[in-house]
Amino acid sequence: MDTTCTHCHTPDPTGSTLCVHCTTRLTGQLQQLPRMYEALAGHLSPGSGSGQGRSSKGGPAPLPLRVDVLDLRGEFEAVSGWLSAVHDARHLRAPRLAGDALTRLHTAVTGLLAHMPWIVIWPYAHDLATEIGDLHRSAATIVDPDPRPRGRRIGHCQSIDTSGTICGAVLRLAPGETVVRCDWCSMAWPPATWVQLRAWQAENASAA
Ligand SMILES: [Zn+2]
Ligand SMILES: [Zn+2]
Structure with missing residues (x-):
């Protein structure tokens, strides 16, 4: 039977949900997320980094923070959500996600990486890879803008x-x-x- 990766649709003889290359990419992206989350903090004030602050012309006073960066940092909570979903699917006790946002992110990334051999055969692996890929791309456009x-x-x-x-x-x-x-x-x-x-x-x- 011919099987294809559900994420990149290239033939994958292993029959997993994610092929080896998509798994490698997902693993790499997850590992970079905590560093990116920290780096985003440096882009929170308008005018910092390469982003544009909001114009105050004719509008309310300039915002003290870049709301897009603030929102993006909030989206990193999704990583914890995915670890909880994996625990749920595997009938494990809910993961212990405590501490500040960065600590929870580290915990979630470590947990997801530990479950990776199971995740690659999970039917939701494609959704996980898509969401992490989007998050990674959004963060990369701010912290690693490619010229x-x-x-x-x-x-x-x-x-x-x-x-x-x-x-x-x-x-x-x-x-x-x-x-x-x-x-x-x-x-x-x-x-x-x-x-x-x-x-x-x-x-x-x-x-x-
Ligand atoms: Zn693939
Ligand atoms: Zn071609």
């Missing part, structure tokens, strides 16, 4: 369709991502494939 928002060019896509035609679309590594994804044919190129990708690109460039 090249369209991402780094990684040459041309070398996936071959059923008729034997090479895709050839320009590949870009999106900010905050570790897997290159082709916008045209949706082929995923995780880092482990880049050496081969480069070899194929060179081969096809010299053949052209």
